[in-house]
Amino acid sequence: AQSVTQLGSHVSVSEGALVLLRCNYSSSVPPYLFWYVQYPNQGLQLLLKYTTGATLVKGINGFEAEFKKSETSFHLTKPSAHMSDAAEYFCAVSRNYGQNFVFGPGTRLSVLP
């Protein structure tokens, strides 16, 4: 069975600082990987996804993530945090594209002025 771990249930950064949210997965086959963001009182929306090809994936709002097969990781980064980035971030995997999404527990990002 697939599983997803996200190191740190809560991460705080200063405005303008680097954002790094960690995601590791366990899968017997190369998975499809996703990052979703949830703003307060809203549903989740897709930030970015890795399917095949280039391992560095760019998403919306300046976020990007790199798939590292040897480390079974898909960490999310943004060079400079903005106050509007404060939200909860979920990493997810899917072994069969479009099916059986498994979500991590989430990381709440706070951005300090």
Added chain:
Amino acid sequence: DADVTQTPRNRITKTGKRIMLECSQTKGHDRMYWYRQDPGLGLRLIYYSFDVKDINKGEISDGYSVSRQAQAKFSLSLESAIPNQTALYFCATSRDGELFFGEGSRLTVL
């Protein structure tokens, strides 16, 4: 207007009551899902449906049932609600590997 609409957005009920959460979508997607969100646990899959005649149990289906009334409608029922079903429930559709979520239904069972 939202592409995936959930009703009600908030509901408080008592133990033993029957509750239905409704989901409708205008995206034209065949695949629909019900997830439950609990703090520290992420989202867990309750049921999913790949078309009107296809209903599948997810990770945590016990205590829940669903009905796919049409391509656009997928409802979740709690036949006899219990306090540990207090959670935030999300309906979602998918196409091309991406999930599209509603805004959630917050259910409190007293």
